[in-house]
Amino acid sequence: MLILAVNSGSSSIKCAVVDPDSGETRWSAFVENLGTRGPHHLVERDQAGKRSREMGASDHQGAFESVICALNAQPEMARELVGVGHRVVHGGESFHSSALIDAEVEQAIERAAALAPLHNPGHLLGIRAARHALPELPHVAVFDTAFHQTLPEFAFRYAVPEAWYKEYGIRRYGFHGTSHRYVAHRASELLGREPADLNLITAHLGNGCSLAAIQGGRSIDTTMGFTPLDGLVMGTRSGDLDPAIVFHLMERGGLSAQEIETALIHKSGLFGLSGLTSDVRILSARSEEGHSGAKLALEVFCHRLAKHIGALATSFGRLDGLVFTAGIGENSALVRRMACARLGSLGIVLDDEKNGRNETRIDAPESKSAVLVVPTNEELMIARDTRELALGLRP
Numbered sequence: 001m002l003i004l005a006v007n008s009g010s011s012s013i014k015c016a017v018v019d020p021d022s023g024e025t026r027w028s029a030f031v032e033n034l035g036t037r038g039p040h041h042l043v044e045r046d047q048a049g050k051r052s053r054e055m056g057a058s059d060h061q062g063a064f065e066s067v068i069c070a071l072n073a074q075p076e077m078a079r080e081l082v083g084v085g086h087r088v089v090h091g092g093e094s095f096h097s098s099a100l101i102d103a104e105v106e107q108a109i110e111r112a113a114a115l116a117p118l119h120n121p122g123h124l125l126g127i128r129a130a131r132h133a134l135p136e137l138p139h140v141a142v143f144d145t146a147f148h149q150t151l152p153e154f155a156f157r158y159a160v161p162e163a164w165y166k167e168y169g170i171r172r173y174g175f176h177g178t179s180h181r182y183v184a185h186r187a188s189e190l191l192g193r194e195p196a197d198l199n200l201i202t203a204h205l206g207n208g209c210s211l212a213a214i215q216g217g218r219s220i221d222t223t224m225g226f227t228p229l230d231g232l233v234m235g236t237r238s239g240d241l242d243p244a245i246v247f248h249l250m251e252r253g254g255l256s257a258q259e260i261e262t263a264l265i266h267k268s269g270l271f272g273l274s275g276l277t278s279d280v281r282i283l284s285a286r287s288e289e290g291h292s293g294a295k296l297a298l299e300v301f302c303h304r305l306a307k308h309i310g311a312l313a314t315s316f317g318r319l320d321g322l323v324f325t326a327g328i329g330e331n332s333a334l335v336r337r338m339a340c341a342r343l344g345s346l347g348i349v350l351d352d353e354k355n356g357r358n359e360t361r362i363d364a365p366e367s368k369s370a371v372l373v374v375p376t377n378e379e380l381m382i383a384r385d386t387r388e389l390a391l392g393l394r395p
Contacts, residue, residue, distance in 0.1 A: 008126020083390030147177030
């Protein structure tokens with residue numbers, strides 16, 4: 001029994017064939033630069049290695065058909081597929097869990113595109129292409145926002161006129177929910193405790209960054225808000241910002257709304273602060289060499305990270321664990337050390353040797369809370385959700 005997990009963007013399609021029981025990825029494929037002039041390449045990876053071939057298609061439907069052709073070249077694996085799971089960034093308030101895709105669900109994803117114009121339109125293109133290519137299989141939407149629909153109203157509401165919420169949906173939605181859900185469950189396994197008994201803060205730190213406060217397996221607060229621009233400093237995104245800065249730049253700087261939005265999403269964060277890159281590996285090396293911009297970028301990043309961890313800790317009577325995940329969280333011992341050094345008031349103490357080796361459990365014996373490094377696996381969560389819903393259709 002296998003699931004095809006799909007992550008479709010505005011100009012790319014990423015696919016993986018996943019065994020939802022073992023967690024093994026059997027095969028993966030990647031296509032990028034869709035919607036542009038060629039050449040376009042399909043990159044495959046499986047146990048035999050990595051290979052690339054040029055394809056004629058330049059749109060999502062043609063690219064997905066090429067993906068299916070490549071998959072059908074391995075008929076035994078193709079025959080084991082029981083469903084297709086699609087990552088969808090924004091489900092608005094319509095979805096509290098994953099959903100079987102039909103016309104009504106597609107329409108709801110399209111309506112939510114106003115809240116995620118950089119993501120949902122690309123997801124829809126991939127969903128429609130996949131449903132056209134594989135009409136005999138059930139398709140499931142797995143929403144990044146769904147996990148955070150358990151936030152209490154006092155956590156998701158902004159202090160703005162109520163009409164803004166009712167008429168325009170202005171509220172905190174939260175993102176990276178599939179990752180937060182996976183690492184929280186995995187952390188409970190590693191700690192040998194039931195999810196219902198744990199208070200965790202999970203830190204998804206990649207090019208996009210967010211925290212979640214998870215109590216009894218449910219998200220009760222998170223740092224990303226109405227869009228994935230809010231909260232922590234990120235690779236190229238600003239994170240928290242005084243909204244008056246936007247008005248100031250428009251009035252005094254003569255910048256347009258589009259120019260400001262582009263700068264906050266693509267030219268800010270670690271990249272904007274350092275003037276170099278958003279890659280923490282390069283910033284760490286350049287900081288060691290004395291580059292002031294790289295040093296400042298890491299200090300701002302870790303200061304804001306620790307500040308938000310401290311804020312989310314107020315959600316609990318006690319904090320049982322802090323979990324680092326995603327590219328930076330899993331691999332940067334420096335970021336973990338710099339952030340945790342600011343969390344002494346929470347009783348968090350790292351074991352420097354374990355942290356330096358990127359071990360799973362990196363807290364010192366005297367630490368009042370466990371600190372873990374847990375690789376995320378969003379494809380596996382997509383596969384498991386899809387299996388549950390797909391099997392509901394099968395005898």
